[in-house]
Amino acid sequence: MLDILSELLPRLPGILGALTLVSLAIGISYWQKIGLEKSMSVAVVRAFVQLIAIGYALQLIFDSDNPLWIGVIVGVMLTVAGLTSGKRAESIPKARTIALLSISTSLALTLGTLLALNVFEPTPQSVIPIAGMIIGNAMTATSLSMARLRDDLKSSRSAIESALALGAPSRVAAQVQLRTALATGMTPLVDSTKTVGLIALPGAMTGMILAGSPPMEAVQLQIVVMFMLVGAAAFASMIATFLTYRQFFTKTHQLKL
Template sequence: MITLPEFPLDGLERIGAAAVLILISLIISRWREADLEKDLLIATVRSFVQLIAIGYALEFIFNLDSPLWTLTLLALMTTIAGRTAAQRGKKIPHAQWVALASIGLGSALTLGILVAVNVFTFDPQTIIPVGGMVIGNSMSVAALVMKRLANDFKEQRNLIETSLALGATSQQAARPQLRTSLQSAMIPIVDTTKTTGLIKLPGAMTGMILAGASPMEAVQIQIVVLYMIIGASAFTGLTASYLTYRQFFTPAHQLVE
């Protein structure tokens, strides 16, 4: 059982006291004429309202303890992630579907495997925050892959068509671009994983230690989280690159204009 550390302040008082840092930032912005005061205030208020709202929503859903509600919330998160990622691939036909399917499939597969091998249990307290991490990460990966591929297919059109004209199938002709797009999506997380703990303590671990877990408990979860994000990046990246590629080639191995 986790015992929470004793904090001198609680609730709104605590948030209010931390807001002194926002105040200092506002003063710096005004003093150095960075012209960020309005944005800072909006960001502060928005984050407060959004997080308090999600706090109530989570408490509500945790108390319901219903798999259907949990899945509904995950589906909603996936939909929002899909719409956001699709913004990065506007030039791709059916970008919304490509993003939604990649994020949905990548996240579902990752969470499914973690539950199947008993790393996590399917209860709302676990699966919703973990799902949030997976879906959020998949969103960035899908956006990166889609943007990169759409760009490369356009800029390297001549090279791809040269390969097609030599008798390549569309999959053969697009292989270098597919490889690069997956690399561009995977490299950041692989690098983060390599240096993890050396540069900064990762978010999940920091949160757990603050909440009173022992460092070893926190480390265990953090390792699982890193593996999970690598898995989700691979699944989502692969799906996004395949689905994006399918939008650009016809069955007769032609690159669409």
């Protein structure tokens, strides 16, 4: 704990300076009667505590260099992501299981490919941050796809049931909704990939430049990261969409809502 405090003290002025911006945001919320003062305050405190805790934990893991810790940290991240994504789609049967399977499979396929091609070294310093980025983006894609499919199936119930009554299998009857859900999960990352470097410098690149790395080295890493995240979002959206779709149709191709 003393080590953490000693490392924080030199950076305290910068943290306090950034905190003034949060205070202004809270002030605006109070002034305009938005009612987000408590939520913002709790969010800031939670973010501070969580980041300090994960920073300390990562330092211990990197110092120990024990590969077992990779599994522990990644397992915790997957569990939290699955629960969070599933909670956003609570009305879907087995939502948390679907979310966890989608995110886990996306992580395994994406990270496994990168490690197999020797793009990253299988060390805690490489695997944990990369896994975190994959899981975070896969979680978002999963949540969006599941929620969109649920909503579209409900709003298109009459059209789908009419198609089923005419003999169409469930996958054909709901193909428009399936495609829309897939696109919904992938679109945010595709859009950000189109504008990367034009509107804002992405996280991995910014971090490396701030750490003193040459810009071209940072660019090379960011290209790998962006391509990796597009693949992760595609895998997660596809798996989540088709697993969710199965929850709304019986084996005899009847819609159940």
